[in-house]
Amino acid sequence: MSEEIVDVLIIGSGHSGGMAAKIxxxxxxxxxxxxxxxxxxxxxxxxxxxTYALPFRGFKQPGILPHVFQANExxxxxxxxxxxxxxxxxxxxxYNWVRVRLFGGRSLFWSRQSFRLSDYEFKGKSHDGYxxxxxxxxxxxAPYYSRVEEIFRVTGVPYGLPQYPDGNFxxxxxxxxxxxxxxxxxxxxxxVPVCKARSALGVDGLxxxxxxxxxxxxxxxxLKAIPNVVVRELSVDKNTGLVNEAHFVDRLxxxxxxxxxRVVVLAAGTLESTRLLLNSKLANxxxxxxxxxxxxxxxxxxVCAVPDARDGKGTREIMGxxxxxxxxxxxxxxxKDFVRGYALNLYSNMGGVSPHYxxxxxxxxxxxxxxxxxxxxxxxxMGEVLARYENHVSIDKVAVDAWDIPALRIQTRYTxxxxxxxxxxVDTATALAEAAGYEVLVKNYEPNPPGYSIHELGTxxxxxxxxxxxxxxxxxxxxxxxxxxxxxAAFVSxxxxxPTMTILSLAMRAAEHLADQMRTGNV
Amino acid sequence: MRxxxxxxxxxxxxxxxxxxxxxxxAAPAAxxxxxxxxxxxxxxxxxxxxxxxxMPWNRGLLEAPELNLSTVVADAVAETHAHFFNESQTATLxxxxxxxxxxxxxxxGALDTGTPEFLDFLIGASPRRQQQMYKAGLDRLDAxxxxxFGAPFEKATDAQADTLIKPWLxxxxxxxxxxxxxxxxxxxxxxxxxxxxxxxxxxxxAHQAARHWRDGYDLYWYPVDPNMNDExxxxxxxxxxPAAPAAHA
Numbered sequence: 001m002s003e004e005i006v007d008v009l010i011i012g013s014g015h016s017g018g019m020a021a022k023i024x025x026x027x028x029x030x031x032x033x034x035x036x037x038x039x040x041x042x043x044x045x046x047x048x049x050x051t052y053a054l055p056f057r058g059f060k061q062p063g064i065l066p067h068v069f070q071a072n073e074x075x076x077x078x079x080x081x082x083x084x085x086x087x088x089x090x091x092x093x094x095y096n097w098v099r100v101r102l103f104g105g106r107s108l109f110w111s112r113q114s115f116r117l118s119d120y121e122f123k124g125k126s127h128d129g130y131x132x133x134x135x136x137x138x139x140x141x142a143p144y145y146s147r148v149e150e151i152f153r154v155t156g157v158p159y160g161l162p163q164y165p166d167g168n169f170x171x172x173x174x175x176x177x178x179x180x181x182x183x184x185x186x187x188x189x190x191x192v193p194v195c196k197a198r199s200a201l202g203v204d205g206l207x208x209x210x211x212x213x214x215x216x217x218x219x220x221x222x223l224k225a226i227p228n229v230v231v232r233e234l235s236v237d238k239n240t241g242l243v244n245e246a247h248f249v250d251r252l253x254x255x256x257x258x259x260x261x262r263v264v265v266l267a268a269g270t271l272e273s274t275r276l277l278l279n280s281k282l283a284n285x286x287x288x289x290x291x292x293x294x295x296x297x298x299x300x301x302x303v304c305a306v307p308d309a310r311d312g313k314g315t316r317e318i319m320g321x322x323x324x325x326x327x328x329x330x331x332x333x334x335x336k337d338f339v340r341g342y343a344l345n346l347y348s349n350m351g352g353v354s355p356h357y358x359x360x361x362x363x364x365x366x367x368x369x370x371x372x373x374x375x376x377x378x379x380x381x382m383g384e385v386l387a388r389y390e391n392h393v394s395i396d397k398v399a400v401d402a403w404d405i406p407a408l409r410i411q412t413r414y415t416x417x418x419x420x421x422x423x424x425x426v427d428t429a430t431a432l433a434e435a436a437g438y439e440v441l442v443k444n445y446e447p448n449p450p451g452y453s454i455h456e457l458g459t460x461x462x463x464x465x466x467x468x469x470x471x472x473x474x475x476x477x478x479x480x481x482x483x484x485x486x487x488x489a490a491f492v493s494x495x496x497x498x499p500t501m502t503i504l505s506l507a508m509r510a511a512e513h514l515a516d517q518m519r520t521g522n523v
Numbered sequence: 524m525r526x527x528x529x530x531x532x533x534x535x536x537x538x539x540x541x542x543x544x545x546x547x548x549a550a551p552a553a554x555x556x557x558x559x560x561x562x563x564x565x566x567x568x569x570x571x572x573x574x575x576x577x578m579p580w581n582r583g584l585l586e587a588p589e590l591n592l593s594t595v596v597a598d599a600v601a602e603t604h605a606h607f608f609n610e611s612q613t614a615t616l617x618x619x620x621x622x623x624x625x626x627x628x629x630x631x632g633a634l635d636t637g638t639p640e641f642l643d644f645l646i647g648a649s650p651r652r653q654q655q656m657y658k659a660g661l662d663r664l665d666a667x668x669x670x671x672f673g674a675p676f677e678k679a680t681d682a683q684a685d686t687l688i689k690p691w692l693x694x695x696x697x698x699x700x701x702x703x704x705x706x707x708x709x710x711x712x713x714x715x716x717x718x719x720x721x722x723x724x725x726x727x728x729a730h731q732a733a734r735h736w737r738d739g740y741d742l743y744w745y746p747v748d749p750n751m752n753d754e755x756x757x758x759x760x761x762x763x764x765p766a767a768p769a770a771h772a
Binding site: 037038040042045046047048049050051052053054056057058059061062063069073074075076077078084102227228251252253299301303354355356357358359360361362363366402441442443444446448452 | 625722723748
């Protein structure tokens with residue numbers, strides 16, 4: 001039996017765990033990474049196949065992954081099966097908890113949208129009185145955003161908008177198509193900024209922990225990693241109160257093991273990190289652990305048709321590309337029935353159109369599909385969900401996972417603020433489409449279930465006051481100084497932005513601070 | 524059998540044979556295996572005696588040339604046994620398939636691609652709620668046809684059937700299909716019939732012939748390192764941990 005004590009134990013291998021490993025090992029610190037799933041090799045574990053050769057002809061096995069709307073028969077085996085790792089919720093308020101346990105986690109599969117939070121998020125309470133400010137502001141995180149943007153090769157256009165902070169971009173020189181220019185002009189006339197989105201180019205198209213972060217850690221020779229181990233519980237030294245051991249179970253054999261560590265960095269993904277802490281009964285002197293669960297409203301949107309692109313006339317000058325309407329509500333004016341704001345993703349589509357957009361069938365439908373081929377433009381909301389104490393997770397009293405680890409109970413719901421915001425977003429997108437002379441084909445006002453955005457945040461929020469927050473501004477537990485949570489659990493508010501760049505920047509900043517603390521003997 | 528499975532089978536058989544060998548081989552025979560001379564391990568299990576025969580079970584498998592067997596999907600040559608829907612439901616579904624997804628522009632229609640039989644299988648394997656929606660929806664179409672036109676839905680003319688379908692069609696965005704019961708059925712069945720047809724090999728072949736490029740191909744993920752046993756094993760459950768210090772509870 002090994003008595004080795006590792007310097008830093010990192011639990012999780014996605015964007016945040018990968019960043020922590022990269023920074024710490026490059027600072028000369030030995031790390032051990034535990035991951036609940038296997039290492040995936042697309043060359044060995046995946047194969048290009050036609051839909052017709054799949055067992056369920058592309059429909060996906062009926063009944064599986066009911067809360068992973070993103071799942072299809074091609075990728076079904078990459079998601080966590082909720083029968084294996086269950087969670088519970090009130091029947092009338094379901095939650096879509098979308099998880100990946102492969103090495104690299106959800107950094108393997110994400111949309112690459114890469115945004116900074118602005119001080120309208122970091123200092124939201126100061127601006128509008130709702131919720132709480134973060135203990136840090138954009139200026140604190142900006143240097144880290146810049147370094148992360150460089151690693152991830154974020155492409156974008158600077159606009160100088162305070163609610164859409166510029167960054168360290170690979171220049172985006174791609175001209176807009178006329179369908180986008182017309183939509184943008186309609187926006188300008190109504191005071192709605194239509195911009196280009198910002199996206200991580202990564203390397204060879206992949207922008208993941210497994211190709212941009214972990215290889216740097218491996219290069220140092222200071223990273224060891226164990227796949228297929230599910231951490232059950234952390235325990236503390238009774239004399240010092242410091243966390244000193246992780247107990248885990250081998251996923252395949254169910255053998256129970258443990259490892260000792262000087263520091264533990266949680267990067268298991270917002271809700272898994274919080275679940276582990278709740279199961280360990282640690283670091284919650286504030287009582288707010290599990291509370292203030294945030295996500296983002298997705299689902300409401302609109303699809304319209306660009307008339308001059310119909311009937312095969314949609315050239316590459318007219319159609320293609322996309323855009324982003326950053327938050328514009330509640331910046332200089334006040335919306336009548338909601339606080340905060342939303343963004344809209346825009347896509348000018350050169351390809352086929354969904355048959356669901358037409359109340360027709362057979363030959364009539366085919367004629368419409370032909371006529372509208374490559375002629376649609378869609379808008380979809382990314383809306384802020386307010387941080388509320390009552391939206392929370394706790395340990396379920398009954399349910400356990402395949403390794404007998406108590407499961408999470410997720411209790412969250414949207415309120416009028418989110419519903420009103422969604423309505424405004426759809427109406428705004430529609431008004432711009434009509435002003436541009438486009439034909440609105442279909443609208444949806446109903447949000448997808450909470451969690452669908454895969455942007456679950458909060459539940460171990462950071463703050464300066466140990467009585468009202470779990471972590472300090474360095475992602476370090478107020479209660480246990482050698483315990484950090486570097487994933488999305490630390491968020492105080494979520495804004496409308498895809499949180500990946502912020503998670504990465506916070507993890508980088510936290511890991512550098514930790515390395516300094518370890519060097520000076522404070523941790 | 525996929526080549527990957529084939530190789531996995533070889534490796535599994537190798538592991539099994541090795542275990543049996545360890546249990547049954549006499550000690551001197553096990554020691555006869557020469558120590559590794561270099562850091563590159565030999566590709567195959569040791570050459571000592573293995574049970575039950577005189578030959579190592581895996582001999583020659585890794586050296587065999589790749590099989591390059593051309594496989595076909597079963598749909599290409601076989602019929603699906605349909606047994607979930609009753610006779611009238613099947614007849615109604617087949618008529619619905621003809622109406623909603625006829626052969627058009629050189630592409631096969633739903634009947635040409637075995638869509639009714641495939642949906643019989645798919646819905647038969649689906650959660651109960653989905654099954655009930657389909658059965659109730661098909662029954663309702665048939666009952667309405669009998670009440671309005673004095674004939675089952677399968678005998679309804681195109682114009683008659685249209686009056687039973689069109690009023691229920693809705694426009695909708697992904698993940699937000701209609702929820703009102705009969706509208707949910709009509710729109711879901713429409714979508715399923717289209718998808719089952721367009722995801723067939725016959726459709727794929729027609730598409731390639733018409734457009735000269737392949738459609739519907741994507742990266743399929745096999746189960747990655749699947750669990751050995753999904754059932755919790757009570758004997759392996761860990762005893763309860765001592766409680767954490769109260770100061771941190």
